[in-house]
Amino acid sequence: MARDAPAGRDRAMAARDRIRPGRLLSGVASAVLIASGRRRGGRAVIIATAVLILALAAGVAIGPVAVPFGAIAGTLAQHLPWHPAVSVPRLYSAIIWQIRLPRVVLGALVGAMLAGGGAAYQGVFRNPLADPYLLGVAAGAGLGATAVIITGGSPSLLPVAAFGGAIGAVGLTYSLGAGAGRRGEDAGQRGAAGTASILLAGVAVAALLTAAQTYLQQAHSQALQSIYSWILGGLSGATWGQVKLIIGYAIVSAAVLLAHRRLLDVLRVGEAEAGTLGVNVPRLRLVVVVAATLGAAAAVSVSGLIGFVGIIVPHAVRLIAGPSYRVLLPVSMIGGAAFVVLADIAARTVQPDTEIPIGVITAVIGAPFFLFVLRSRRARADSS
Amino acid sequence: MIGVDDLRVSFGTVVALDGVSVSVARGEWVALIGPNGAGKTTMLRAIGGIFGSAGGISLAGVPARRLSHRRRARLIAYVPQHPRLPAEMSGLDYVLLGRTPHLGYFAVESRDDHRICLDLLDRMGLTDMAGRRLATMSGGEAQRLVLARALAQQAPILLLDEPTSALDLGRRVDALELVDELRKERSLTVISAIHDLTLAGQFADRLVLLDRGRVAADGAPSAVLRDDLLSGTFGTGVGVLRTPDGELAVISHRSGQSAARKR
Numbered sequence: 108m109a110r111d112a113p114a115g116r117d118r119a120m121a122a123r124d125r126i127r128p129g130r131l132l133s134g135v136a137s138a139v140l141i142a143s144g145r146r147r148g149g150r151a152v153i154i155a156t157a158v159l160i161l162a163l164a165a166g167v168a169i170g171p172v173a174v175p176f177g178a179i180a181g182t183l184a185q186h187l188p189w190h191p192a193v194s195v196p197r198l199y200s201a202i203i204w205q206i207r208l209p210r211v212v213l214g215a216l217v218g219a220m221l222a223g224g225g226a227a228y229q230g231v232f233r234n235p236l237a238d239p240y241l242l243g244v245a246a247g248a249g250l251g252a253t254a255v256i257i258t259g260g261s262p263s264l265l266p267v268a269a270f271g272g273a274i275g276a277v278g279l280t281y282s283l284g285a286g287a288g289r290r291g292e293d294a295g296q297r298g299a300a301g302t303a304s305i306l307l308a309g310v311a312v313a314a315l316l317t318a319a320q321t322y323l324q325q326a327h328s329q330a331l332q333s334i335y336s337w338i339l340g341g342l343s344g345a346t347w348g349q350v351k352l353i354i355g356y357a358i359v360s361a362a363v364l365l366a367h368r369r370l371l372d373v374l375r376v377g378e379a380e381a382g383t384l385g386v387n388v389p390r391l392r393l394v395v396v397v398a399a400t401l402g403a404a405a406a407v408s409v410s411g412l413i414g415f416v417g418i419i420v421p422h423a424v425r426l427i428a429g430p431s432y433r434v435l436l437p438v439s440m441i442g443g444a445a446f447v448v449l450a451d452i453a454a455r456t457v458q459p460d461t462e463i464p465i466g467v468i469t470a471v472i473g474a475p476f477f478l479f480v481l482r483s484r485r486a487r488a489d490s491s
Numbered sequence: 492m493i494g495v496d497d498l499r500v501s502f503g504t505v506v507a508l509d510g511v512s513v514s515v516a517r518g519e520w521v522a523l524i525g526p527n528g529a530g531k532t533t534m535l536r537a538i539g540g541i542f543g544s545a546g547g548i549s550l551a552g553v554p555a556r557r558l559s560h561r562r563r564a565r566l567i568a569y570v571p572q573h574p575r576l577p578a579e580m581s582g583l584d585y586v587l588l589g590r591t592p593h594l595g596y597f598a599v600e601s602r603d604d605h606r607i608c609l610d611l612l613d614r615m616g617l618t619d620m621a622g623r624r625l626a627t628m629s630g631g632e633a634q635r636l637v638l639a640r641a642l643a644q645q646a647p648i649l650l651l652d653e654p655t656s657a658l659d660l661g662r663r664v665d666a667l668e669l670v671d672e673l674r675k676e677r678s679l680t681v682i683s684a685i686h687d688l689t690l691a692g693q694f695a696d697r698l699v700l701l702d703r704g705r706v707a708a709d710g711a712p713s714a715v716l717r718d719d720l721l722s723g724t725f726g727t728g729v730g731v732l733r734t735p736d737g738e739l740a741v742i743s744h745r746s747g748q749s750a751a752r753k754r
Contacts, residue, residue, distance in 0.1 A: 366597045372584075373591050375577040379541050383571075384644070385564030385592030430579045433599075 148438075151428040155441040159215065162445040166211035166452050167203055174199055174207070182208075210345040214451045215444035216357045217342070217410045218420075220402035222443020225417030226424070226435050227364045227399040230371035231392050232302055233378075238417035239403035242309040242396070246316035247276025248407040252337050253320050257327040265337070266352060266408035273404035276312055281396065284308030285389075301389065302378070339464035340411030342451050353405040360402030364436055367395055371432035413447065414466045419473040420446055426480045446473070492517040492680045493538065493648060496547040500533050507533040509704040517647070520674060520681040522695035524688055524715075526725050529701040531684035532572065535650050538682065539569040550648065564592035568641035572652040572684075574633075582620035582628070582636055586611060589643025611639040615669070630657040634666060642673065649674070651683035655690065663687070667694045688741035692716050700724060716741060 168174050181195040182203040195203075224239035232241070240246075251272025255264045284305030324334050370391055374381045378388045403417070420443040421435060428434045450468040457463055493515040500508040508530045515521050523531040538548055540555060540563050548555040550566050558566070568589070576585070586608040587600050594600065612618050615635045620628060628636065634657055641649060654670065655663040671694060674681050685691045691698055692712035700708040700715050702724040708715045716739050721729040728744030 369594075369599055370591075370596075373588050375575075375580065376588065377575040380569075380571060380575060382541060382560060383539050383564060383567070383569040384588055385561040387560045430577070431584070 148428070148431070148434040151424075151434050151438045152441065155424075155438045155445065159441050159445040159448070162448040162452075163211050163215065166214070166448045167207045169452050169456060170202070170207060172198075172202055174203060179203055209347045209350055210342050210451065211448050213345040213350050213353075213409060214342050214447045216350065216353055217406040217413065218416055218443040218445070218447025219440040220353075220357055220360060220406040220443075221413065221416040222420035222446070223361060223364055223436060223440035224399035224403040224406075225443075226421035226432070226439040227367075227371070227395050228417075229421055230374060230432050230435075231395045231399075232306060233374065234302075234306070235422070236418070239399055240313075240412070240414075240417065241306070242280045242400065243276030243312045243316060244273040244400060244403045244407060245412050246313040246320065247272035247274070248404065249338055249412065250276075250316045250320040250323075252411075253323050253330075253334050256334050256337065257323055257330045266349070270404050270408040272316075273407055274400065276316055277396070277400045277404075280309045280312045281305060281393070283312070285393075302392075305392075336464075337411050340413040340466045341454065341462060341464055342410055343455070343462055345409075349409045353409055356401050356405035360398045360405070361440060363394065363398035364402075367391065367398075368432040368436045371395070371436070375430070375432075410465075412466065413469060415469040415473045416443055416447060419469075419477045423477055423480050492519075492551060493682070494547070494549040495534075495538065496549075498534070498537060498548065500530075500537055500542070506704055508537065511701070511704070511706055513699055513706065513709065515680055515682060517680055518674070518678045519697060520671070520683070520695045521697045521699060522691040523682065523684045523699050523701060524686075524691050525701035525707070528703075529724075530704045531701055532652055534701070535569070535652050535682065535684055539567055539650050541569075561592045564644060564646070566646050567648045567650060568644040568646040569650045570637050570641045570652060570654060572656065574637045576625040576628075576633055576637075578624065578626035580625050582612065582617060582623050582625065583608060585625060585636060586639045586643050589640040592644055592646075607645075608639070608643050611642050615639050631659075631662045631666075634658060634662075635669075638666070638670070647678070648680045648682070651681065651685075653684055653686060655685070655687065663690060670694075688716060688721070689739065692739045692741070712739060 164176065164179065167179050168176060178195050178199040181193040182200045184190050184193045185195065185200065186204065221239055225237070228237040228239055228241055229235055248269040249272070251268035251270070252265055254260075254272075255268040260268070284307065285301060324331060370381075370386055373384055373386050374388070374391070376384075382388055406413075421439045424435055424438045424442055428438055446469070447465070450465055450472060453468045453472070454463045454465040457468075493513075495511060495513045498508050498511045499506070511530070511534060513521070523534060525531055536542060538550075538555075540558075540560075550558065550563070555563065583605075587604060590600055590604040590608065593604070609618075609621065612621055615638065617632065617635055617639060620632060620636060625633065625636070634654065638654070649670070651670065655666050658666055667690060670681060670683075673679060683691075683695070685695075695712065697710065698708070698712055698715040699706060700720065707724055708720055716731050718729060718731050721731070721741065725743075727746060730742050730744060732740045732742065734740055
């Protein structure tokens with residue numbers, strides 16, 4: 108837009124002249140920009156994946172009995188179809204296949220769901236403090252688990268009750284909050300009011316369910332120890348059965364969230380503007396919340412309440428790899444998986460005889476790491 | 492192209508638009524003028540579908556409420572007065588957001604989408620901004636960038652809410668010239684809310700004067716830019732002057748000096 112642009116036909120010709128070399132230039136620029144954008148996102152995914160693989164290997168190798176890497180490779184090979192003949196000492200293969208591998212795989216799934224869900228919640232509510240427990244997942248799961256423990260129900264019911272409690276709580280929050288948002292239909296504020304009332308409903312539902320859970324817990328003080336250890340969360344006693352229980356939810360949740368990563372970027376301009384760009388914001392919000400909640404509820408049902416992962420991992424990724432959800436969602440999932448696996452190694456090895464609750468480790472590692480990243484990359488902080 | 496029939500919008504007990512009817516022909520540029528709170532922005536936002544409203548709005552012959560978000564965004568591009576600019580987003584990524592209504596629900600931008608957006612950046616003189624973060628852009632650059640995003644929607648209707656409020660005098664004329672060029676090039680229908688009455692008269696085919704949620708006047712600039720009409724709505728002395736080359740200039744009188752001026 109030259110300020111001294113000549114009038115009429117001259118201007119039209121000038122415009123054509125401007126465009127022609129521009130075409131060529133923009134073609135080249137386009138290729139470079141597309142490539143560099145993909146390269147940046149791609150590099151973050153590759154680095155996170157490498158870290159995850161190392162974490163998984165370390166998680167299997169490290170423990171009271173040190174396992175050589177060769178035995179890990181051999182054991183994995185034994186479980187491949189048409190596997191080559193490999194011999195691994197029975198002790199090693201039992202430790203690897205029955206104890207450590209299910210534990211690291213479960214930890215990775217849990218971490219991916221919590222961190223991916225946290226990133227998605229932060230995007231859809233455009234709130235940097237959002238985490239996957241925001242709408243009542245933790246309170247609902249806690250109440251469900253407590254109910255099973257105090258009634259002496261079978262331990263196999265625990266994940267089912269926790270999952271049901273978590274889904275029920277979020278369903279309650281969403282129907283109350285979205286309904287209130289619709290009634291308070293003050294034109295213009297509808298989108299924002301909808302988000303705010305859902306968050307407030309989440310606070311209220313969580314408070315209510317936590318009160319109920321606390322009451323039950325106090326009324327059955329003999330069960331206090333087992334309730335408390337469930338709530339603190341942990342991966343001890345992980346089995347392939349638990350992995351099978353949640354892997355379906357994990358895959359569906361991750362696929363749906365990843366499919367919406369571009370729309371979450373559109374939402375960064377705000378709900379009203381995203382609407383004018385053709386995004387059905389209420390539907391986007393509902394789909395993303397359902398997917399993130401399914402994943403978080405599945406994670407919580409087998410691991411208890413592991414804190415910090417859903418908020419620290421996405422923010423660390425945002426500070427390192429930028430705030431675009433196209434990168435943020437996949438890298439948060441991979442990074443969250445690696446983070447929980449590493450935290451779990453610490454949880455079971457720092458003290459020789461007992462396990463430290465993994466939530467303590469995620470906070471002790473996560474908080475200083477997060478502060479470090481925050482300090483060193485503050486200039487790029489942008490949570491919009 | 493756009494039919495607004497008895498449009499009513501209220502915020503709680505405050506009535507913002509009270510039965511407004513306007514129709515805009517294809518390729519026309521209509522400017523909404525009027526004092527603060529007259530309902531200009533509300534009307535644009537209602538047409539843009541940002542909130543629901545009573546009364547009828549039809550776009551290209553289709554009732555607006557029957558359009559999906561996507562179909563509406565293919566018909567209307569809306570440039571808000573205070574767009575939200577994510578600080579870390581690059582200029583190109585921002586303009587690419589405009590391709591959203593043309594992408595499938597799960598799709599990502601193709602090479603064609605990139606080409607369309609890079610051409611627009613080039614057209615706007617913003618090629619250097621493609622890789623820059625929005626946080627580093629000046630007010631004028633951001634303004635043109637938002638316009639580029641709207642044009643990337645390739646919609647036949649363009650709604651502009653105070654498109655020049657952040658610009659200096661020269662940039663204002665530049666920006667509106669650009670809109671006019673694009674309008675002619677792509678036969679766009681433009682509705683803009685605009686405070687500067689002189690600019691409104693210079694660029695728009697038609698002015699709609701809003702006053703407290705109603706249409707006070709609707710017609711060619713020479714019919715609407717009249718001392719008596721404007722003084723009544725704006726509540727101050729307003730003078731309309733005709734320049735030697737036939738353009739209308741609107742000036743306001745200082746309330747204390749009108750007597751001195753007459754002498």
